[in-house]
Amino acid sequence: MRQSQLFGKTLRGDPKDEVSANAKLLERGGFVYKTMAGVYDYLPLGVRVIEKIKNIIREEMNAIGGQEVYMTALQPKERWERTGRWKELGAEIMYQFKDRSGRDLGIASTHEESLTEIALRSISSYKDFPLYVYQIQSKFRDELRAKSGLLRGREFLMKDLYSFHTDEDDLSKFYTKTIDTAYKKVFKRCGISVVVAEASGGVFTKEYTHEYQALSEAGEDLIFYCEKCGFAQNKEISSLKDGDKCPKCKGIVKASKSIEVGNIFRLGTKYSKPLGLLYADAKGEKKPVVMGSYGIGVSRLMGTVAEIHNDGRGLLWPETVAPFKVHLIVLDSAKKAPPSKARRASPVAASGEKLYKNLLAKGVEVLYDDREEKSAGEKFADADLIGIPWRVVVSEKTLASKGVEIKRRSEKEAKIISEKELLKEIRL
Amino acid sequence: MRQSQLFGKTLRGDPKDEVSANAKLLERGGFVYKTMAGVYDYLPLGVRVIEKIKNIIREEMNAIGGQEVYMTALQPKERWERTGRWKELGAEIMYQFKDRSGRDLGIASTHEESLTEIALRSISSYKDFPLYVYQIQSKFRDELRAKSGLLRGREFLMKDLYSFHTDEDDLSKFYTKTIDTAYKKVFKRCGISVVVAEASGGVFTKEYTHEYQALSEAGEDLIFYCEKCGFAQNKEISSLKDGDKCPKCKGIVKASKSIEVGNIFRLGTKYSKPLGLLYADAKGEKKPVVMGSYGIGVSRLMGTVAEIHNDGRGLLWPETVAPFKVHLIVLDSAKKAPPSKARRASPVAASGEKLYKNLLAKGVEVLYDDREEKSAGEKFADADLIGIPWRVVVSEKTLASKGVEIKRRSEKEAKIISEKELLKEIRL
16 A cells, blocks of 8 residues: 555644543554544554454454354344343443334344344254354444543444353353453454453343453553462452452462453343243253353454554554554655656665565555655654554665665664565564 | 354245345345344345455455545534534434433434545645545435335445545546446446446435446336437436437337446535535645545345345355355255264265365365255255355265266256366356
C-alpha cells in the first residue's frame, strides 16, 4: 500500500476527549475514528489489524471443531422474555426500542438466546453431540461510562463460542482443557500474556466464571494473583489483599489492574431449560442440554495490544497482528524539484519503487511511504507512531553504500545491509 | 466437513410463514434461520456462501484501488441533522431511539454521512485524489413489509464503495467505466446476468441512478429493457410499455420483474457541502469534493442466486459461491450393524473415509455425508436440496467396480469413474 494514497492520515496531537493511551495512539495513527465515546470506525490500517486478530481466533476455533455462524443484531422481545432477560438486560445494557409498527426490538448485547433457539433445529439426540458453534461480529451495550477507548465499547467486536453437551462432565472436559488451551494460544499469538482469574458472571450468569486478564494499568478490573502457581481471583469475589499468602501454594499474592480480554462461562441449563432445548439420551429419556459460552473481545484485544505494546513515540505491533510487516520509507532530497514525474525518476525514488515491487512480489506486506511533501523527520515520526515491526529506509546514503537501512521498531540501532540480507532478516 | 456434525439440519417441509422461493430453500437447506421477517441468522453453510460472495466483491474492489473500512452501526443524531436526513430517513427507514442517558441514536441504514465526516481527516488537497473506500457489513432498515426472504431485509449485508473526486468529469470516468466493469465482473462471477437500468434514487438522492437488475419473477422491481441494445429503465421513471419501440435503437422493449442486486449513485456535492468536505485545488482555492456511491446487496445477492439457480428439488449453486465443491456421500448397507466402530471399519465406510481425506489433502472443499441413520433416498434428497455442484457416491456398487459415482447437480446422469478421473473432472 502506498502511504500517499492511504485513507486515514496520522494526527499531530492527541485527539481531544480521549484519556486512554490505546484510543489516543490508535486515533493518532489512523487506525480508528471516534464516532462517539465507545463507538469507533475502523480505517484501513485498523481493519488490517482486526482481520489478523480475527483470523488467529478463527484458526484456533476451527482447530477445536468450531463452526462459524453469523447471528442477527435485531432481536424480538419475545425470545428474551422466555429467559427473563428482556427486563434484566434492558435495565442495564441492552438498547431497546419500538419499530414503526410498534413492535418491541432489542439490539443484541449477547446471543445465548439466539443460538439456543437456533440449536433446537440441530439437536434432538445424544448422537448430535458434541457441538461447538462460534460467531465473530459486533455487539452492543448501552454503557453509561465509556472512557477507555477500545477497551469498553458501546459497539464492539466479539468472538463468542458456545458449546453443547449431554452432561456437566463433558462440559467440564471441554471447559478446563480444550478451551483453556485454545484461548492461551490465541492470546500468545496476539502477543499478550494473560492470567486466568476466577470471577463472578455479572448479569449473564450467577455461577463462577473464569476471566483471561492481561495485566495493565489501563484495565478497569483489579485482580489478585499468585505468580508462583498462577492462582488468581477478580477483586469482585476475592477476600485477598496485596501481599497475602496464596491460598493454593502459600506464595505471595499480588494485586494488579487488568484488562479482561476473554471469559469463559459454564451456562449449564440456564438457557436450554427455558427455551426447551432437550435431547433424547440412549434410553430415549429427554434431558436438557448442558451449555458453555466462551468470549474474546476482538476490538478490546486490539486496544489491549495497543495499550501494552507502545512507547513514548507510538505503537509497537507484534508481527502477528501488525497491519504491515515492513514500513518502507524513501527519503529523496530531489523531492522538491518539480515536476512530479522527474522526481519519480530520481535514483532514490526509482530504487524505492523497485524495492517496493520486489517485496510485494515476494508476498511481503509493505506500507510504502512514497509521500513527496514529507520530511525525513515527519516520516520517521509517523513510522514510530504507526508501529510496523520493520522500518526499511532507501536514501542517497543507502544508495551510495549499495544497501538499505533496516531497523526494528523495538530497537534503537539501524544498520545498513544488502537487499538479499534484508529478505533473510525479515523472514526470521 | 462431516455432515453428521454439521450445525443446521435440513428441514423436510417448507417453513411456515415463508412465501419466497429463496427463503424456503435456504431455510430448508440449513443455510439460514429466520429470527424475524427480513432478519436472518446465517448457519455454517450460509456463512460459507456469504464469505465466498464477499471475497469475490473484495477482490474486485481491491483491484480498482478500493480500501476497506468498517463503520459503526450506532449513529449520533447530530451527524445526520447536518444533512437533513435525521428526519427524512427517520420517517421512512431508520431505526431511531434514545439511550439510557437520553441521547438520540440511530442504527445506520446507510453510511454517506459517516464516511464523509471521516474523510475530513484524509482530504485537504487536490493531491489526495482519487480515493475509493468501501465497507462490507450489516445495515438496518425499518421496512414495514419484508416478505421476500433475503431479497428485502430489515437487517442485511451490504457492500458500499464511496468515491471521492475533484470534479464531475473525474467522477464520470470512474462511474461509467471502472465501476461498471467491476460490477459486471462481480455479478458474472456469482453466476448472475444483469441489466443496467436507469432509476430514481429514492430517499437517498434526487438525481438519476443506475441499478443492476437480475431478471426474476421474484423481484419487487419492474423494468423495461431492450435485449438488442441493453437500454433499460425502472418502471418508476419510465414512460415505456411492454412492446414499445426502444428509444435508443428502435428494437422492442420488454417488461420484466427484476431484483436490484446493485446500484450506483452520483452523489455530487450532496454530502460534502453540508458536512464541509472541501479540498484546495492547484491554485489554493477551496472546492467541495465530488462523490459517488456504489452498493451491492451481499445477502440479497445470495438470495438472488438461490432464487435463480434452483429446480423442484433444491438449489444449484454456481461453483464460485457454492458452500462446498463436492458432496461426498457414503451409502453403507452395513450401517444397521452395531456397534458404531465396526461400521466405520466396513469396506464402504473405510473407502469413503479414505476418499474424504484424500480430497481434503488436495485442497478440495468437501461436505462428507457420513450419517449412518439416513437412507440413500434421504441422502440424495438432501444433496439435491443443498445443491453442491458435484455429487460423489461411494457404495458397495462403486467399490465392486473399483470407482466412484459422480454426478453434477445440474445434470441427470451419473457415471462411474476412477478416483484419478474424478480429480481431473472436478478441476475443470
